[in-house]
Amino acid sequence: MxxxxxxxxxxxxxxxxxxxxxxxxxxxxxxxxxxxxxxxxxxxxxxxxxxxxxxxxxxxxxxxxxxxxxxxxxxxxxxxxxxxxxxxxxxxxxxxxxxxxxxxxxxxxxxxxxxxxxxxxxxxxxxxxxxxxxxxxxxxxxxxxxxxxxxxxxxxxxxxxxxxxxxxxxEKVVMMLANQVMKVALVTTHLALRDVPAAITVDNVRQTVQIVLDDMQSKFGIANPCILVCGLNPHAGEGGHLGMEEIEIINPVLQEFIAAGVNVSEAMPADTLFTSRHLNKCDAVIAMYHDQGLPVLKSHGFGDTVNLTLGxxxxxxxxxxxxxxxxxxxxxxxxxxxxxxxxxxxxxxxxxxxx
Missing domain, CATH: 3.40.718.10 (Isopropylmalate Dehydrogenase)
Known part of the structure; x- marks a missing residue:
């Protein structure tokens, strides 16, 4: 052998x-x-x-x-x-x-x-x-x-x-899809859109970020990965005018990681996160739901995309x-x-x- x-x-x-x-x-x-x-x-x-x-x-x-x-x-x-x-x-x-x-x-x-x-x-x-x-x-x-x-x-x-x-x-694993352009992990996977907000919980967001961080280090060999995180709502909630999930759930979790020295963003508007200016500087993106992240990724290489299970x-x-x-x-x-x-x-x- x-x-x-x-x-x-x-x-x-x-x-x-x-x-x-x-x-x-x-x-x-x-x-x-x-x-x-x-x-x-x-x-x-x-x-x-x-x-x-x-x-x-x-x-x-x-x-x-x-x-x-x-x-x-x-x-x-x-x-x-x-x-x-x-x-x-x-x-x-x-x-x-x-x-x-x-x-x-x-x-x-x-x-x-x-x-x-x-x-x-x-x-x-x-x-x-x-x-x-x-x-x-x-x-x-x-x-x-x-x-x-x-x-x-x-x-x-x-x-x-x-x-x-x-x-x-x-207890939990994370679905990630990857190609030569980007890596996108999901907080929720195959849920009806109306069921997604209820699944965006403190524990779910925290576990997802931790698993992505751990596997980027242990399986991809990146010591200090840069992770960008999508907000749930348009414009990442627009300061609470378009939804409170970013203020009440997502950002408090992300701030825990930031305070611990992790190179992770606060919740960002998905319509501007998926641009070359941001993607060129990051190792992985975390999207809140399936069709927030995967259509963008697959538009950059459907046949070259790989499904991974992190965790x-x-x-x-x-x-x-x-x-x-x-x-x-x-x-x-x-x-x-x-x-x-x-x-x-x-x-x-x-x-x-x-x-």
Missing amino acids: SQKQPLLITTGDPAGIGMDVVLLLAEAGKLQDFARPIWVTADAKAMQTRADQLIAAGVLKNCPTWQSVALTSSLITDIDSMDFNTANNAFLLLDIPCAEPVLAGRIDTKNAAMVAKQLEIAHQLAVSETVAAIVTGPLQKSALIDADIKLLDGTMFSGHTEFFMQQSGC LPYIRTSVDHGTALDLAGGGGASATSLYQALVMANEMANKSLSR
Whole structure:
């Protein structure tokens, strides 16, 4: 095994394009760009079938080579005893069999347990520091919900973020999206706009700022990051004339951090914060809600955007697209987002203070 820890890709739902984009990068030789082994979770038979389909469709010229490992119940023991041939193989495939044969583009809830198993293995390998980072491919949340896959707390499966948060025993994590222009973290995520103000609490703002600060230092290697924070209301409340959240909630929290020597702004109007004059001087932006920050970020590079989960005890990045069932096995899928997610994971692993 290489001295550097591997990057682990979970391919997500086998009916989607997760395997396609891995194969595209493998054939192009792009998985060798990171000076780390690349490990992939997938069904070995489905991976070979998908490669054959892409060759038949003229998407792949040649089938990439990989080394397949069938896992037993003792995962870490298996991994520690493996001899991965990095010279002749594009990636190491951790074989997680599906319950039913995989048909490209057709979701089968009987294979939902395999999708969940990928995430369990990824968490185990990451928390044990066997791998340097997890890079997640797209899954179909509805398939896991329909298959009655539950989170640790017994609630329905609601996504990668909640799964890894609960597996890691974290009270809160922060969603951040990043590209080459900016990094934007969110205080609230997928809420109806009418529900956002009630979720802007002292604790929520304080925890978000602390998690962003901690991860910018520990995972991005920035000792004194500059963090800019959006207000909730137009003009950051206009001195209370357009809302009191900045005066009563947001700024008192930010002033605590400022008094402690943190390089963070008070609440700023979002319509002027997202300008080059401010962005050129900051390391991360914290937005109060989803569509306050993410449309601006994605306008600067939709295909190059990476989803990150901050606050976990390990690095997790993700593609910014879904399963794209209509493209699976037939061509048209782009591997750009997966490549950028690998780039981000590798850079974070290289800069991480824990490695």
